[in-house]
Amino acid sequence: MNEVRFRIEVSAQEYLRYYKQEVDAVLVSTADGRTIQLPAGALLKFVDQSGIHGSFRVIYDDNNKLVRIERVSN
Numbered sequence: 001m002n003e004v005r006f007r008i009e010v011s012a013q014e015y016l017r018y019y020k021q022e023v024d025a026v027l028v029s030t031a032d033g034r035t036i037q038l039p040a041g042a043l044l045k046f047v048d049q050s051g052i053h054g055s056f057r058v059i060y061d062d063n064n065k066l067v068r069i070e071r072v073s074n
Contacts, residue, residue, distance in 0.1 A: 001067060004030040005057045008043075012051040018043075042069055 006028040017023050018040035025037045038058065046052050046069075055072040 001059055001061060002064075003057050003059050004032065004034065004036060005055060005072065006030045006036070007055045008052055010052045012047070012049060015043075015047055015051050038066070038069070042066060046071060 008026075008028055010026075018026065021040075024040055026040050026043060027035055027037055029035050036058070043052055046054070046056070054074045056069055057072055058069050059067040061067055
């Protein structure tokens with residue numbers, strides 16, 4: 001398994017566009033400088049009243065398929 005870490009700050013208003021499926025992917029910059037694309041639905045469980053805020057790690061397999069996303073800190 002492989003992993004990358006990223007920090008995201010998305011307001012609740014902004015995430016609403018993803019939730020309504022107006023936008024289906026989120027682009028984030030990783031801690032090591034890469035840009036990755038994540039399915040917006042994969043972040044849904046981390047949304048609260050203020051949106052999505054914090055540091056996360058993405059676990060993916062050897063074929064670069066998403067396995068899971070975990071919150072590291074707020």
